[in-house]
Amino acid sequence: MRAFARCLLPLCLLLATPGCGLLMSIFGRPKVETIHPRVSGIDFEGVGLHFDLEVRNPYWVPLRVPLVRYGLDVQGRELLKSEAPLKVSLPARGVGSLAVPASVSYANLWGAYVNLRTAEEVSYKLHADILFSILGQRFELPVSREGKFPVLRAPRISDVTFRVTEASLVRAVVTIDATMTNPNAFELDVRGLGYDFKAGEVHLAGLKASTSGAIGPGKTGRLLIVGELSAARTVIELLRSGRIEKPSLVPTGTIKTPHGTVCLDRKGKK
Numbered sequence: 001m002r003a004f005a006r007c008l009l010p011l012c013l014l015l016a017t018p019g020c021g022l023l024m025s026i027f028g029r030p031k032v033e034t035i036h037p038r039v040s041g042i043d044f045e046g047v048g049l050h051f052d053l054e055v056r057n058p059y060w061v062p063l064r065v066p067l068v069r070y071g072l073d074v075q076g077r078e079l080l081k082s083e084a085p086l087k088v089s090l091p092a093r094g095v096g097s098l099a100v101p102a103s104v105s106y107a108n109l110w111g112a113y114v115n116l117r118t119a120e121e122v123s124y125k126l127h128a129d130i131l132f133s134i135l136g137q138r139f140e141l142p143v144s145r146e147g148k149f150p151v152l153r154a155p156r157i158s159d160v161t162f163r164v165t166e167a168s169l170v171r172a173v174v175t176i177d178a179t180m181t182n183p184n185a186f187e188l189d190v191r192g193l194g195y196d197f198k199a200g201e202v203h204l205a206g207l208k209a210s211t212s213g214a215i216g217p218g219k220t221g222r223l224l225i226v227g228e229l230s231a232a233r234t235v236i237e238l239l240r241s242g243r244i245e246k247p248s249l250v251p252t253g254t255i256k257t258p259h260g261t262v263c264l265d266r267k268g269k270k
Contacts, residue, residue, distance in 0.1 A: 028058045030132060033095060035145045037126075040101070042152050042259040046109075049149055051100040051126060055141075057090035063134050064089050068100050070128035075113060079124075080104065100128055104149060120185040120217075121148040152257065154264060155188060155215070156181045157223070160247045162199065165226075174204065176225040178249050182215040189214045189256035193264070195225060199247035204229060223249070 034054040041048040049072075057063040065088040071081040080102065090096035110117050124147060129140040159179040166173035176197055182188045191213045197204040204227040215221045254261050 030058065030063060030090070030141055031056045032130075032141065032143055035143070037145060037147050039149065039259040042150065042257060043262050044152055044154070045107070046103060046105040047149050047152070047259075049102040049104065051102070051128075051145060053098050053100065053130075053143065054095050055090055055098060055130070056095045057092060059134060060092050061134065062089045062092050063096075063132055065096075065098055065130060066133055067131040068098070068128055069131070070100055070102065070126065072102050072104065073125040073127065074109070074116075074122060077112070079109065079112060098130070100126070100143075102126070106151065109151075116151075119151055120153075120183070121150050123148050150185050150259070152262065153183045155190060155193075155251060155255065156183060157249050157251065160249045162197070162247055172229045174202075174227050174229055176207070176223070176227065176247070176249065178223040178225075179220050180215060180223055180251075181220045182217060184257075185217050186258050187214050187216050190221070190251075192254035192256065192261070193251045194253045195223070196250045196252060197225070197227060197247065198250075200245040202229065225249075 032053055032055050036052040038050050038052065039047060040050040055065075065086050067083060067085055069083040071078050073079065082102070084101055086098055088096060088098045090098075109122065116122055126143070126145045126147075128143045130143060131138060131140055157178050157180050160176065161178070162174050162176045164172050165175045174197075176195075180190065193209070194205075195207040195209060197207060207225045207227045209223040209225045252264055254263050256262075
């Protein structure tokens with residue numbers, strides 16, 4: 001107990017001194033050992049980022065982290081600036097974890113950087129100041145990290161064709177072929193999608209496609225859809241003759257990304 005008191009007394013005297021220069025010169029500064037950026041969520045409105053930090057505390061007492069101030073730069077300009085309260089205490093003479101959150105709106109991004117409207121990924125630079133508090137004294141630890149975040153785009157459908165494979169006076173079986181392109185920088189799992197087919201007076205909803213479960217980044221996949229139509233004889237004759245408007249195919253339902261599942265509306269996007 002006496003030995004502990006003898007060790008604690010010099011530390012208390014140092015902490016009672018205005019400023020942190022002497023304290024840091026003896027024990028050193030807290031040090032960010034690793035930064036792991038990750039995408040915490042994504043949809044057609046924007047992307048959520050988290051920066052997981054491992055920070056070493058060189059002091060013999062726990063180090064409280066009440067706040068982090070941060071900004072995100074794109075193309076050399078600050079896109080967002082914010083701060084986040086934290087309830088983190090770094091263990092004495094040990095390594096603790098904390099997370100810096102950042103949320104990017106695509107509308108704000110494209111409004112500030114028109115040339116990025118078609119980008120698959122956007123380069124960024126994080127700059128942050130982590131506020132530490134120890135026995136009444138406060139100081140900041142600067143942190144920076146560069147990387148890229150993805151932009152989510154709906155899959156594109158093209159080359160839609162159809163043919164009547166079976167017909168009677170009251171019903172027809174229609175086979176639809178199309179190409180789906182994944183315009184993203186990551187894989188899309190499209191097994192959760194349904195499709196609405198429209199060609200003139202012909203409308204088929206809730207169709208399912210026979211296709212591969214995943215389409216790689218920048219890759220294409222083939223859609224093969226079979227639907228049954230109950231309609232007037234004139235419509236069936238139009239289908240068989242091909243004398244109708246250009247057919248369209250709109251995806252609905254959900255797509256799975258490496259960063260979560262996203263819903264599409266009836267227009268094929270969120």
